[in-house]
Amino acid sequence: MQTHTVKSLIKHQNPWKIIGIRSKTSSAQYVASRFRDSTFEKLMDKYKNLLKVIAIQDLILANPTINPPSVSLDFLSALSQKLHLNRGAASFLRKYPHIFHIFYDPNKSQPFCKLTDAAMDITRQEAAAISASLPVVVDRLVRLLSMSTTKSLPLRAVFKVWRELGLPDDFEDSVISRNPHIFRLSDADEPNTHILHLVDEMRDRSFVASVENWRILECCKEDCIVDRIEMQYSFQHGYPPGMRLSKGFKAKVKEWQRLPYVGPYADVGEMKRSKAGIMGLEKRAVAIVHEFLSLTVEKVVEVEKISHFRKSFAIDFNIRDLFLDHPGMFYLSTKGKRHTVFLREAYQRGCLIEPNPVYSARRKLLDLVVLGRHGMLTNKSKSEEVLQTEKPCSEDENTE
Secondary structure, X not given: OOOHHHHHHHOOOOHHHOOXXXXXXXXXXXXXXXXOOHHHHHHHHHHHXXXXXXXXXXXXXXXXXXXXXXXXXXXXXXXXXXXXXXXXXXXXXXXXOOOEEEEEEOOOOEEEEEXXXXXXXXXXXXXXXXXXXXXXXXXXXXXXXXXXXXXXXXXXXXXXXXXXXXXXXXXXXXXHHOOOOXXXXXXXXXXXXXXXXXXXXXXXOOOOOHHHHHHHHHHHOOOXXXXXXXXXXXXXXXXOOOOOOOHHHHHHHHHHHOOXXXXXXXXXXXXXXXXXXXXXXXXXXXXXXXXXXXXXXXXXXXXXXXXXXXXXXXXXXXXXXXXXXXXXXXEEEOHHHOOEXXXXXXXXXXXXXXOOHXXXXXXXXXXXXXXXXXXXXXXXXXXXXXXXXXXXXXXXXXXX
């Protein structure tokens, strides 16, 4: 499919220097013109508040020596603008009594905030789930490094997505330092900057991308009607109800699906400057961001965070445009003053199709966010119900 990004590349004599020169207006118009998927938009309405809750939660838990871990309201109020608490810290905290408890410390003569028992239980569940999944976490990090052309990544880029990858917050010690036979740190040219490497013995490992597993499963189905040769380079596509696809668009998608490309773990080799070569590199870039999202715990990431890996992955395309160019694979949301992308195939009715323990724990915190002030006067706390049950997607997430 000759996408918006590829068209911009092809019409310039030196396509490798074109990235980022399109005007901000045209880029904004491209984002604004995308089809809105109500399921993901409703989910992001909840996620944007969850992200603020997590930011405050991290500040509270950053004081483990204090019993109970807490943070002063004055401190949070000073950070209100940075945390996007439009009506102030106290007002935001009171919106979520199932998560935050405000109390007065007579010794310090000022109010503080701590996590409720329900919220603390969820943080423990998430920490236990991450600890139990450390072998999987190591594999994710190895795969991420294996997609890099140099089999190395700036450590600061990994720090950007440690939560998305399900890494422990002390992953430098618990994952990197404890696996010297897999990982190695070195100093970068910039001061106070480090590079994370795969050790030489790990560089030749071969991996199967998630899309390749999907192709195998599809081809093995008894009712599979897709030609095996056509499936060789295909990706899973799905469009929400109400999105009208023109015949021309369908034809371009079909043509793009058949286009050969180099997989996310293979060496890209020498760049070809022909139209077909550029389109192949664009498809490889799509394969990389698809695999990146597949490696995340919740199959979602902020576009700004994944952009930090562009140079390491040799992606010479605007990553946001890649997501917009392929609406059957990705969904881009602009809620909460950030661009967030979801892997469409991983979700159904606002929930992960194949949940994992870390996701399940985080989902419980989201359920408490959705509760807001509800259930505070009932005999049995609604937050206790959230902890005791695996809650399915709520009704508003099930509707398109």
